[in-house]
Amino acid sequence: CTHHMKMKSYMNTIKVKSLLFDGFLAGWTSLFSLGVLAFWLVGSPRKAIRATTRLWVRGILFGLKHVVGLRYVEKGRDLMPAEPCLIVCNHQSTWETLAALVLFPDVAIVAKQELLRIPIIGWYLRKSPMIVIDRESGSKALKAMLNQSHEALAAGRSVLVFPQGTRKDEMEPIKFRRGVELLYSKLGVPVLPVLVNSGKFWGASGSSKRGGAITVSYLPPIPPGMSAELFVRKAEAQMEAERVILP
Numbered sequence: 001c002t003h004h005m006k007m008k009s010y011m012n013t014i015k016v017k018s019l020l021f022d023g024f025l026a027g028w029t030s031l032f033s034l035g036v037l038a039f040w041l042v043g044s045p046r047k048a049i050r051a052t053t054r055l056w057v058r059g060i061l062f063g064l065k066h067v068v069g070l071r072y073v074e075k076g077r078d079l080m081p082a083e084p085c086l087i088v089c090n091h092q093s094t095w096e097t098l099a100a101l102v103l104f105p106d107v108a109i110v111a112k113q114e115l116l117r118i119p120i121i122g123w124y125l126r127k128s129p130m131i132v133i134d135r136e137s138g139s140k141a142l143k144a145m146l147n148q149s150h151e152a153l154a155a156g157r158s159v160l161v162f163p164q165g166t167r168k169d170e171m172e173p174i175k176f177r178r179g180v181e182l183l184y185s186k187l188g189v190p191v192l193p194v195l196v197n198s199g200k201f202w203g204a205s206g207s208s209k210r211g212g213a214i215t216v217s218y219l220p221p222i223p224p225g226m227s228a229e230l231f232v233r234k235a236e237a238q239m240e241a242e243r244v245i246l247p
Helices: 002-031 033-041 046-068 094-103 113-117 121-127 139-154 180-187 228-245
Strands: 070-075 086-089 108-112 131-133 159-161 191-196 212-218
Touching (some): 002 033, 002 046, 033 121, 046 121, 086 094, 086 180, 094 212, 108 113, 113 131, 131 139, 139 159, 159 180, 191 228
Parallel strands (some): 086 191, 108 131
Antiparallel strands (some): 191 212
16 A cells, blocks of 8 residues: 555656646747747848757756756767768657757758647747658658758758657667668768667657656667668667667
8 A cells, every 4th residue: 555655656746747847848948939030030040040949959958857857868979970970769759859959969850740830849940951751742752851861961960860750669679661771872871870768758658757867879880881671680780789778
């Protein structure tokens, strides 16, 4: 009975902290509505918009740390290539979509169209710009993703893709969806595999968030020039091996 009461109290605390954070997030995000008009008036300069978006994310990470007690630690950051590269990261929660903008400054994230519907921040993401794809358009989406990825790399920006497509349960093995092998074959840049365990603290539903430390693991880069099939097997194997050993 005592154990049950303690567990109930713990779950209530998580719920309250999550609600407090959601309130903080709404208030913090509303402040950036002022920037939309200001940037629009001066021609929507991309670098300034990206810097502002990073400020928004830093505020979110601050709120997570001080309201929820959720922080992050990095492992193997020295493995990150010096030049722009293709970053492949697993997807367990909203956290990595946001944190990527701080972890990889000026990164171009391959994102689904739904992200642009988020009030205020959708505008910032569109103008950054991110690589937005419409999954329903099939080969047309792949071509657009490839062209925009080339443009980002030419501008000195790394490209980040979530090869699993959608958020997956933390216990689900790493398996890539189609399309990533095309980016690898056509872009001709090193690939940095990244593994996060965010799902242990911020679930796929996004409703509850609990304290702890998310680990961001940077894995050995994969050079360009392999066959697409070998690349996928190697990247999946590296990420799955790391997923199994992360706490």
